[in-house]
Amino acid sequence: MGILLRCENVSLGYEGSVVTKDLNFTVSSGDYLCIVGENGSGKSTLIKALLGLKPQLSGNITFCGEVSKNEIGYLPQQTMVQRDFPASVQEIVLSGCMNRCGLRPFYSREEKKLAKDMMKRLEITDLEKRCYRELSGGQQQRVLLARALCSARKMILLDEPITGLDPKAANEMYELIAGLNQKDGITVIMVSHDMNAAVRYATHILHVGGKQLFFGTKEDYMTSKTGQAFLSVMGGDEDE
Amino acid sequence: MSEVFDKLHMYFQLPSVRYAMIVGLLIALCSSLLGVTLVMKRFSFIGDGLSHVAFGAMAVATITGITNNMLIIMPVTIISAVLLLRTGQNTKIKGDAAVAMISVGALALGYMLMNIASQKGGRTSSNVSADVCSTLFGSTSILTLSPADVWICIVMSVIVVTVFLVFYNKIFAVTFDENFAKATGVRSDMYNLLIAVVIAVIIVIAMNFVGSLLISALIIFPALSAMRLFKSFRSVIICSVVISLICAGLGIIVSILAGTPVGSTIVTADITVFFIFSLLSFITKKGR
Ligand SMILES: Nc1ncnc2c1ncn2[C@@H]1O[C@H](COP(=O)(O)OP(=O)(O)OP(=O)(O)O)[C@@H](O)[C@H]1O
Numbered sequence: 108m109g110i111l112l113r114c115e116n117v118s119l120g121y122e123g124s125v126v127t128k129d130l131n132f133t134v135s136s137g138d139y140l141c142i143v144g145e146n147g148s149g150k151s152t153l154i155k156a157l158l159g160l161k162p163q164l165s166g167n168i169t170f171c172g173e174v175s176k177n178e179i180g181y182l183p184q185q186t187m188v189q190r191d192f193p194a195s196v197q198e199i200v201l202s203g204c205m206n207r208c209g210l211r212p213f214y215s216r217e218e219k220k221l222a223k224d225m226m227k228r229l230e231i232t233d234l235e236k237r238c239y240r241e242l243s244g245g246q247q248q249r250v251l252l253a254r255a256l257c258s259a260r261k262m263i264l265l266d267e268p269i270t271g272l273d274p275k276a277a278n279e280m281y282e283l284i285a286g287l288n289q290k291d292g293i294t295v296i297m298v299s300h301d302m303n304a305a306v307r308y309a310t311h312i313l314h315v316g317g318k319q320l321f322f323g324t325k326e327d328y329m330t331s332k333t334g335q336a337f338l339s340v341m342g343g344d345e346d347e
Numbered sequence: 348m349s350e351v352f353d354k355l356h357m358y359f360q361l362p363s364v365r366y367a368m369i370v371g372l373l374i375a376l377c378s379s380l381l382g383v384t385l386v387m388k389r390f391s392f393i394g395d396g397l398s399h400v401a402f403g404a405m406a407v408a409t410i411t412g413i414t415n416n417m418l419i420i421m422p423v424t425i426i427s428a429v430l431l432l433r434t435g436q437n438t439k440i441k442g443d444a445a446v447a448m449i450s451v452g453a454l455a456l457g458y459m460l461m462n463i464a465s466q467k468g469g470r471t472s473s474n475v476s477a478d479v480c481s482t483l484f485g486s487t488s489i490l491t492l493s494p495a496d497v498w499i500c501i502v503m504s505v506i507v508v509t510v511f512l513v514f515y516n517k518i519f520a521v522t523f524d525e526n527f528a529k530a531t532g533v534r535s536d537m538y539n540l541l542i543a544v545v546i547a548v549i550i551v552i553a554m555n556f557v558g559s560l561l562i563s564a565l566i567i568f569p570a571l572s573a574m575r576l577f578k579s580f581r582s583v584i585i586c587s588v589v590i591s592l593i594c595a596g597l598g599i600i601v602s603i604l605a606g607t608p609v610g611s612t613i614v615t616a617d618i619t620v621f622f623i624f625s626l627l628s629f630i631t632k633k634g635r
Pocket residue numbers: 121126144145146147148149150151152153184
């Protein structure tokens with residue numbers, strides 16, 4: 108499979124202070140990459156850098172050919188939606204289809220259907236007309252997930268997707284993403300603290316700390332020192 | 348009561364009154380469209396700054412004695428919109444300061460230029476203050492519109508409404524979550540620019556009518572009122588258009604009958620609606 112994304116000697120930070128450095132990894136088409144690490148280790152910053160929302164301090168991030176920006180889906184960890192923003196669930200989910208439109212001003216019938224399907228899959232169809240700001244945290248998360256799924260055609264980046272979801276919804280969510288990855292061949296990059304799910308679904312693991320601690324396949328990770336140490340602290344039986 | 352209707356009927360026979368009504372309603376329509384975006388993107392400062400710039404440009408146009416002052420005001424305001432957007436997106440405080448600088452500067456320069464112009468023309472200072480007052484707060488008489496003014500307004504309104512409808516979904520995406528839009532390959536910078544330019548156009552066409560100080564009110568109040576009661580983007584926009592049209596219509600009629608300045612009459616109506624809607628939302632929230 109072809110390489111989609113390549114990071115070379117990337118270092119990230121804010122206003123001079125380095126958060127993480129020496130990032131060297133590649134993502135190939137069809138991969139399921141889990142990014143793990145402690146709080147504040149720079150996972151979200153890395154996702155933003157990959158998406159071009161935040162420039163890296165040094166190094167190169169290159170997307171290779173096959174995937175263009177408007178084929179990417181994104182679930183932010185936090186969305187700064189202001190209080191009082193008038194937006195219904197349906198409007199928000201549909202806005203995930205925006206990157207399919209190009210210069211076309213209105214959504215096509217297929218896009219509307221896609222948004223409906225996603226709402227059904229995430230069981231938010233009956234919230235369709237509700238105001239986003241008046242939903243519970245978990246419901247809001249589902250809305251943003253539905254939007255991300257609408258915009259993902261080749262690749263999806265998820266920043267802690269199961270935050271706020273109940274266990275049942277979290278499991279369904281993982282299955283849904285695994286399905287997208289295996290059936291539709293969508294490349295997945297996910298930040299997660301849920302080590303159980305990471306070792307279950309991912310094909311590759313990227314472990315970041317002050318620098319890149321590990322990158323490789325899941326199997327290698329589980330036998331590596333870093334992996335075993337981290338798994339014994341974070342993983343095991345507990346659900347996060 | 349019937350006396351009033353008779354009087355109105357008589358007035359509407361006059362073309363100048365009909366022109367005023369057409370222009371007023373069109374301006375109300377255009378200005379209400381982008382209200383939500385302006386409030387939510389915290390672009391209100393741009394609206395404010397721009398109206399002052401437009402005032403300055405108007406003064407320059409007066410002094411150069413160009414027959415069609417739109418030729419100066421429009422490009423100057425659009426360019427300022429782009430510049431303000433750029434500076435506003437830098438770090439917060441600097442952006443604010445830049446806006447304040449530009450807008451107050453434009454105001455001061457404009458006033459000075461108007462005075463100089465009048466001294467050359469040998470007019471009395473009371474004339475100048477009347478001129479200034481009408482550019483800031485709108486003309487006291489709205490019955491001086493020429494057919495050319497009306498046509499300019501119609502053409503501009505058609506452009507604004509068309510642009511808004513065509514880019515409606517994109518404006519929503521960029522307003523709701525700019526980072527997401529950017530991350531998924533929507534060209535949000537371009538659409539921000541578009542929004543700023545459209546705002547500039549609206550301000551310029553509305554300036555002659557309600558005056559440069561009151562335009563922001565015309566843009567923002569209907570949106571704020573609608574947001575009290577409605578929860579989806581589309582319904583808020585439809586509602587603010589309706590509010591804006593009704594207030595403008597009523598404001599114009601009242602100002603004709605009572606001889607009040609049209610801009611402030613319309614804004615007064617907008618404020619009244621805002622309080623009514625706030626009260627309603629308070630009541631419905633309590634009822635739940
Ligand atoms: N906007 C910002 N300005 C300055 N520093 C920031 C900013 N955002 C994050 N940081 C810093 O960068 C570091 C990494 O943040 P980041 O959000 O990438 O962590 P994370 O790995 O996603 O953590 P978590 O598991 O809590 O989500 C943190 O130390 C944080 O303090």
